[in-house]
Amino acid sequence: MSRRLRAAAAPVGLALARMRASPARALLAAAGIAVAVGLLGVAVGGGAVAGEQAAQRLVRALPAADGRVQITWSGGVTARQEGRARRALTRMTGTPQTSDVLLRPTRLATGGPLVQVAAIAPARQWLALESGRLPQRCTPARCEVVQVSGRPTARAGSDGGPRLVVVGRGRLTSPVPLGFVPHPQPPGLAEQQRRPALLVAGDPRGLEELPALGAVYRTHGWSAPLDAEGTPSWRLDRIAGRIRTARAALESSDAGWTVSAPLGALAAARGRATTAGERVSLVASGAAVLLAAFLLLAAGALGRDLRAERGRLERRGARRSQLALLAAAEAAVPAAAGVVAGAAVALAVTRLRARTADLDAGALVAHSLLTPRALAGAAVAWAVATLLLTGGAVVDSRVASRAADVAALVAGAAVVVALARGGVSAGDVAGGADPLPVLLPALVCLAAGLVVLRTAGPLLRAGARASRRAPAALRTAALGLARSPAQAALTVAFVAVAGGLALFAAGYRATLSDGQRDEAAFRVPVDVTVAAGADFVSPLRLDTPAEWRDRAGGGTALAVVRQSGSVPRGSSRVTLPVLGIPASGLRDLRGWSRTGGSASVAALAARLAPPAPAGGRAAPRLPAGARTVAVRARTDGDALRLTLHVRAATGIVSIPLGLTGPQPATLRGRIPRVARGGVLVGLEAQPDTGLLATQGHALAENPASPAVVGGDLVLGPLTAGATTLDTSRWPAQGALRDPVVRGASTTIPYAFDRPGAALLRPPAPTDGRPLAVLTDHATAAAAGPGRRLPLTVDGVPVAARVAGTLERLPGIPVTAAGFVVADAATLTTALDAGRPGAGSPTELWLAVSRAQEARLDTALARPRLAGLTVTSRRAIERRLHGDPLARELVRVLAAAAIAGGVLAVAGLLLATAVALRDDAAELYDLEAQGTPPAALRRTLWLRGVLLAVLGAAGAVALALILNALVVDTIRATAATAVPHPPLAAATPWAQWALGAAAFVVVAALAVRLALARSFAGPTPRRPRSAAP
Incomplete structure (x- = not known):
């Protein structure tokens, strides 16, 4: 070496x-x-x-229809074109394909009914048989079909046309192949109102080649499911690229191809x-x-x-x-x-x-x-x-101290910059373009930790001075920390940062959980909302609120009006949703605490309370026993069609009375059972639609043309059964002018030269009084003197007055430009006074328990109610909590809290080991002078406990700062990118107190265990640092 x-x-x-x-x-x-x-x-x-x-x-x-690649061709198709479509589809998905052809409705025989012929292959996948068998070949001599809808028939066609043989009856299991599923039609429809019968063959190629149907326009389709389930997300772009390439090649070959994916x-x-x-x-x-x-x-x-x-x-x-x-x-x-x-x-x-x-x-x-x-x-x-x-x-320690000061200043400046720029959404965080919000917890912890590091030393010295009258062990522990403040301060700072992050993780977890609960409450303001389905039939048309409450077995049922309105804001009018909620039901809204109301819910509900009836009289009602209503009428001028509108428990019921003429005649109408005992809304006059069309053409050609539908309407007494209803004080509006009462008859001039319903109606409680409403701040700022707001709701002008403001409201989408809320009954009265039916409740909000919701679900499964749109707040909350990202973020936050606590304990153990090493000489002298080992261990243990307590206090303070700053800056929930309502920092004091106490206890036990074998020898051992 x-x-x-x-x-x-x-x-x-x-x-x-x-x-x-x-x-x-x-x-x-x-x-x-x-x-x-x-x-x-x-x-x-x-x-x-x-x-x-x-x-x-x-x-x-x-949905099955949305998870498929679909190729469409309009018109006849050759075998070569079909092969091209199938090959392109194979390149896109590689999954089993479905082919179909759908012909326009046609008559297969002269004078025969309209039928619509289609073919699907494989038919077994999309047809559920109710009788018979599946179709097989389709040839000019015999084309087998299954009847899916329409009146039952055995065969269709004639000798000169195609011979379609019905071999079974069934139904389509999905709208995938043809784009629709025919539903049963109500009885009593005229022949021209009925949909044509649908006959489905199982051989698209054979149906395409039938010469007798060659002139009938048709649409061909080939589809296959997108086999993306189980595919890793990083490979989805590859699938999308393959689809785009194949689509571009197919569509560029002929403009007739359409590919949807x-x-x-x-x-x-x-x-x-x-x-x-x-x-x-x-x-x-x-x-x-x-x-x-x-x-x-x-x-x-x-x-x-x-x-x-x-x-x-x-x-x-x-x-x-x-x-x-x-x-x-x-x-x-x-x-x-x-x-x-x-x-x-x-x-x-x-x-x-x-x-x-x-x-x-x-x-x-x-x-x-x-x-x-x-x-x-x-x-x-x-x-x-x-x-x-x-x-x-x-x-060097002085260099490190200066570097720490500089780092604290830089971190503090960065925090100020992050806060000054305002909040960011989850999309900004995920985009990675701005790293500062993500680094905010680190920057806050760095700044706070360095501040604790600087202040812990003076606090330890002050604690030592304050412990002069404390027990000897505690006084010795405090003096030991004060003599070596650098390492003790570093330990306190670390425990504060680690513990603060742990508590912040617990607090942020609680914040996200509360955010999910608030988000569910703002989507569904109570527990269940029921609205019209595809048939646009309101749930209140099917049953009254009391009957809905009985279906659930109790709870509260609120009939709610939801309409579109507009208000002037600046130089234009802004469209916004208008809600009518029973004033007494505002306190039932689950998310009311996050609405930011200008007053308490009780005060705002009182401001929206319905006014007393005009003149102290309640609105007139039809007698409960009356079966018919009649009025004697004639017109001097153009004929009018009269309709009586009655507000029943399920909404507005219109009773046609008939057409007036120049001669007096008694016009009658039958009162439906649901309208008996209902409130009279008004008597509406409507001219013949042909006359209005003629008037419109004449005015378009010459605005000064006198061709206006007009005349005088003379009415006699309005009777319901044997009861005569007083209409002498009813005001007129729209095309009807002020009534003139002469004895038992009333003459009403009319001219259809102004908008609005031509209505003769009872005085309404809202006449001459502005409608009290709650609005958002921007809409309230657009109000005029006296907080008056010119509101138009579904074409009906309504004079409103702003009675209070809200920052947001459950049930209003976050994308809305604002909102207006009024008492439901008052809004209904005001709108129906302008146009009967405009104020009918459209939604039902139910505040029910879990058991009542389960009972309601059972009732909603019945065919009569199955078409309604039902939304459950509890189901949305479960879905938000069950979102994989939400679950994972909560788990990771829990892991972060545990890791922070573990590291804090590890820091105290390291500080204890350092104390044993650095103070070894002093401890040896004390032990040699007769101090019991238990007393030395107790002193060191108290040091650790003091550091744990000081660090825990700093951790709580840091968690409060992090909880406020981070939640306010990074506005993202666990499952959605734009929370509505915005996240509000939750401060789980009970969890924090329990966590801090648990940390101190665990740290004390850990330090005690670490010291258990210290000073355990029969004689004191001299350390190398001790004087000889």
């Missing part, structure tokens, strides 16, 4: 010998590094697992997986802080002994390079051991997690933790750890 190698090997051998002689300190340093690196690796691996689960969940959630879903799944990894960056930032803080603590703890050894070697002639190599070797070995151990733990945990989630563990680990970037990160972690540990022995 050369001289240079021997000179280099000697310091390394000495470093290894020192670590073998005192392995505890090196092992503690390695363990701390392993915990931090392991947390970082587990966070990265967990993000990859969550991303894959989220991507797969999104792909699996695609779920490329957007693939991109969303890929983005979801990428976002999952980025969203754990906060935890990764915290892990980096833990690593750096523990390294600084370890450097300070090991530095004094290493500096003493360097001084001894320097006096014996060691060169500077050898001294530097000694320091580097003594730092590099535990750093390497810690990085390797932490990485091994991360690999094992990630592999286990991937297997548990039914993912390809090997591929996922290779893609997340064994990439060049991850390996480079491990190397950087080892290098940084080595440099920081080495710096504790090499860097």
Whole structure:
């Protein structure tokens, strides 16, 4: 071995010998590094697992029709074109294909009914037979079909046309092949209103070649499912690229080809997986802080002994390079051991997690933790750890102190910049373009830790002075800390940072959980909402609120009006949603605490309370026993069609009375059962639609044309059964002018030259009074004098007055330009007064228990109610909590909290080991002078407890700062990118108090165990630092 190698090997051998002689300190340093690196690796691996689960969940959630690649051709198709389509589809997916052809409705025989013929192959996959068998060949002589809809028939066609033979009856199981599924039609429809019967063959090629149907326009389709389930997210781009290439080649060959594929879903799944990894960056930032803080603590703890050894070697002639190599070797070995151990733990945990989630563990680990970037990160972690540990022995304490001050100032300035720029969304965090928000926890911890480091020394000295009257053991422990404040302050700072990050992780977890609960409450304001389905039938048309409440077995049912309105804002009008909620039901809204109301819910509900009836009289009602309603009427002018509108329990019921003429006639209408006893809304007059069309043409050609539908309407008494209803005081509006009462008759001039319903109606409580509303701040700012707001709702002008403001409201989408809320009954009255039916409730909000919701679900499964749109707040909350990214982020935060606590305890153990080493001479003297070993252990134990208590107090303060600043700056929930409502920092005081107390107890036990074998010899052992 050369001289240079021997000179280099000697310091390394000495470093290894020192670590073998005192392995505890090196092992503690390695363990701390392993915990931090392991947390970082587990966070990265967990993000990859969550991303894959989220991507797969999104792909699996695609409806069958949306998760397929579809090729379409309009018109006839040749065998060559069909082959080209199939080959292109094979290149895109490689999965089993479905081909179909759909003809336009046609008559197969002269005078015969309209039928629609289609063919699907394979028919077995898409047809569910109810009788008969599946169709086989389709030839001009005999084309077998299955009847899917329409009146039953055995065969269709004639001798001169195609001969279609019905061999079975069934139904389509999916809209995939033809794009629709025919539903049963209501009885009583006229022939021209009925959909044509659908006949489905099983041979698309044979149907295409039928000469008798060659002139009928048709559409061909070929589709195959996108086999992306189970595909790793990083390979989804490859699938999308293959589809784009094949689509471009096919569509460029002929403009008649159309290809549709779920490329957007693939991109969303890929983005979801990428976002999952980025969203754990906060935890990764915290892990980096833990690593750096523990390294600084370890450097300070090991530095004094290493500096003493360097001084001894320097006096014996060691060169500077050898001294530097000694320091580097003594730092590099535990750093390497810690990085390797932490990485091994991360690999094992990630592999286990991937297997548990039914993912390809090997591929996922290779893609997340064994990439060049991850390996480079491990190397950087080892290098940084080595440099920081080495710096504790090499860097002068004054230089380190100045560097700490500079670092604190830089970190504080960066925090101020991050806060001054405002909040960022999850998309900004995931994009990686702005690293400052992600580094915010690290910067805050760095600044706070350095502040604690500077202030802990004076606090320890003040504590020593205050402990003069304390018991001897406590006074001795406080004096010992005050005599060596540097290492004690470093320990307190580290415990504060580690514990603060642990408490912040617990608080951020509670914040995310509350955010999910609030998000579910803002999507579904109560427990269940029921709205119209595809048939646009309101749930209130089917049953009354009381009947819905009975279906659930109790609870509260709120009939809600949801309309679109507009208000002036600036130089234009802004469209926004208008809600009518019963004022008494505002307190039932689950998310009300996050609305930011200008007053309490009770005060705002009182401001929206319905006004008293006009003139002290309630609105007139139809007698409950009346079966018919009648009015004697005539018109001097154009004829009018009269309709009486009644507000029943299920909404507005319109009763046609008939058409007026020049001669007086009694017009009658039958009162439906549901309208008996209902409230009279008004009597509407409508001209013949042909007259209005003629008037419109005449005015378009000549605006001064006198061709306006007009005249005088003369009405007699309005009777319901044997009861005469007083209409003499009813005001007119719209095309109807002011009524003139002459005895028992009323003459009403009319001219349809103005907008609005031509209505004769009872006085409404809202007449002459502005509608009290709650609005967002921007809408309220647009109000005029007296807070009056010119509101238009579904074309009906409404005079409103702003009675209060809210920052946001459950049930209003985050994309809305604002909102207006009024009492439901008052809004209904105001809108129905302008146009009957405009204020009908459209949604039902139910506040029910879990058991009542289960009972309601059973009722909603019945065919009569199955078409309604039902949304459950509890189901949304479960879905948000069950989101893979949300679950993973909560797990990682829990791991971060545990890691922070473990490292804090490790820091106290390291501080105890340092105290035993640095104060060995003093402890030897005390033991030699007769101080019992138990008293010495108690003194050292109290030192550790004091450091734990001070560090725990600093941890709570740091957690409060982090909780407020980070949540306010990074506005992202666990599962969604834009939280609505915005996240609000949760402060789980009970968890924090329990965690801080548990840490102090565990730290005290750990220190006691570490000291159990100290001073255990029969005689005191003289340390090398003791005087002879």
